[in-house]
Amino acid sequence: MTRLPSRPARPPMPPARPPMPPAPFRPPAAGRRARRAGRRLRRAPLALATAVLLVIEVYPLVWLLLGSLKTQSEFMNNPTWALPTDWTNFDNYRQAWESGVSRNLLNSVIAVFPSLALIIVFGVAAGFALEVMVWKGRGTVLLVFLGGIMIPSQMILLPLFSAYFKTHLTGTVWPLILTYTATGLPLTVFMMATYFRSIPKELFEAATIDGASAFRSFRSIAFPMMTNAIFTVGLVQFFFLWNDLLLAMTFTSGAGHDELATVQVGLLSFQGRFGAVQYGPTMAAICVNVLITLALYLFLNQRVMKGMTAGAVKG
Numbered sequence: 001m002t003r004l005p006s007r008p009a010r011p012p013m014p015p016a017r018p019p020m021p022p023a024p025f026r027p028p029a030a031g032r033r034a035r036r037a038g039r040r041l042r043r044a045p046l047a048l049a050t051a052v053l054l055v056i057e058v059y060p061l062v063w064l065l066l067g068s069l070k071t072q073s074e075f076m077n078n079p080t081w082a083l084p085t086d087w088t089n090f091d092n093y094r095q096a097w098e099s100g101v102s103r104n105l106l107n108s109v110i111a112v113f114p115s116l117a118l119i120i121v122f123g124v125a126a127g128f129a130l131e132v133m134v135w136k137g138r139g140t141v142l143l144v145f146l147g148g149i150m151i152p153s154q155m156i157l158l159p160l161f162s163a164y165f166k167t168h169l170t171g172t173v174w175p176l177i178l179t180y181t182a183t184g185l186p187l188t189v190f191m192m193a194t195y196f197r198s199i200p201k202e203l204f205e206a207a208t209i210d211g212a213s214a215f216r217s218f219r220s221i222a223f224p225m226m227t228n229a230i231f232t233v234g235l236v237q238f239f240f241l242w243n244d245l246l247l248a249m250t251f252t253s254g255a256g257h258d259e260l261a262t263v264q265v266g267l268l269s270f271q272g273r274f275g276a277v278q279y280g281p282t283m284a285a286i287c288v289n290v291l292i293t294l295a296l297y298l299f300l301n302q303r304v305m306k307g308m309t310a311g312a313v314k315g
Contacts, residue, residue, distance in 0.1 A: 061290070061294075064283055064286060064287055065287060066083060066084055067279065067280070067283040068092050068093065068280065068283040068284040068286075068287045069084040069086070069087060069089050069090075069092070069280075070084045070089075070092075070279070070280055070283075071084075071086075071089065071280060072278065072279065072280055075279040075280065091280075092280035092281045092283070092284035093284045093287075093288070095278075095280075095281045095284070096281040096282075096284040096285040096288070099269070099281060099285075100261070100266055100269065101263070101266060101285050101288060103259065103261075103266075104261055104262055104263045104265070104266030105263055105288075105292075107173070107252075107259075107260055107261060107262050107263075108242060108262040108264075110173055111173050111176040111177060111180065111241075111248075111262060112180070112238065112242055114177050115176070115177050115180035115181050115184065115241055116180075116184075116234060116237055116238055116241065118177075118181045119180075119181055119184040119185055119188050119234075119237055120188070120230055120233070120234055120237075122181075122185060122188075123184075123185055123188030123189050123191075123192050123233065124192050124222075124223065124230065125218065126145070126185070126189045126192070126193075127188075127189055127191075127192025127193040127195070127196050128192075128196060128218050128222050130142050130145075130189070131192075131193045131196035131197055132196055132199075132201070132204055132222065133214060142189075142193060145185070145186045145189045145190060146186065146190060147186075148185070148186030149186045149187055149190065153183060153246060153247060154246070157246070157247075157250050160175070160179060161175075161250060161251070164251070170251070171260075172260075173252075173260060175251040176247065176248065176251055176252065176262075179247055179251070180241050180244070180247070183247075184237045184240065184241065187236075187237075188233055188237060191229075191233050192226070192233065195226060195229040196222070196226070199222070204217050204221065204222075207220075207221055231300055235296070235297065235300055238296070239293065242263070242264075242293060243264060243293075244262075244264065245264040245265065248261070248262040248264055248265045249265055252265060263285075263289050264289075266285070267282065267285055267286065267289070
């Protein structure tokens, strides 16, 4: 019997390809341009408001810088918007520095930074005690600190001056340091208590279970976690103290006390004969003061932003 040859095996069929997804609908170019123009139109008021605010903020600084390069005759004879004739005229800065700005800056540093250190240390410790530690009467103590915020500085000037005079502290920088510390503590304590409220209490409870004392919890847990908040509160208090004029004039001006004048009090002394204001040196001194505070704020800007949002979040 004749055997028929076997058929060759069929090759396997390739797997079926999945169907291609439909192409996304692309609107016509005219529609895309219209929507893009609509978005730009909706953002236009915000961009315009930002530009106006930028001009409001930058224009005084530019005007102040240009004014510090003008001479006294240019202030008297030229229009206000006129540019300085000599862009390399730094005699006003030299005159302002030699007239006492360097001494005034040193007095401000001596008065402000020790006060700021005391405010931060006592304020953080008080905030920790009022918000983290549990003891009877802490709510009443917090209300007392809040009441201190509502006391205006003008009401305490005469009693403080009498007390400093009787204790022979007048003629020194101690009245400013003590007064700055006392007036800055209420707001600092309130803000620090608010920031401590955002820290989970379980951290301090775990530290207590591990045998840590209250001081150890404050030094090892609370203080490191409050770094951004401390920078924020410290910068706010720094601006309050550095720009103070009323207290500085009360406790540093007078016979024999002019060498204790701070920057803000020293700016009042740029006067010539018959009380004429020396505009060039005055603006140069203001420029130095503004640039110091502006550079400090720009350097600590990120920490301040983090500290401002830290107290607004619970947990």
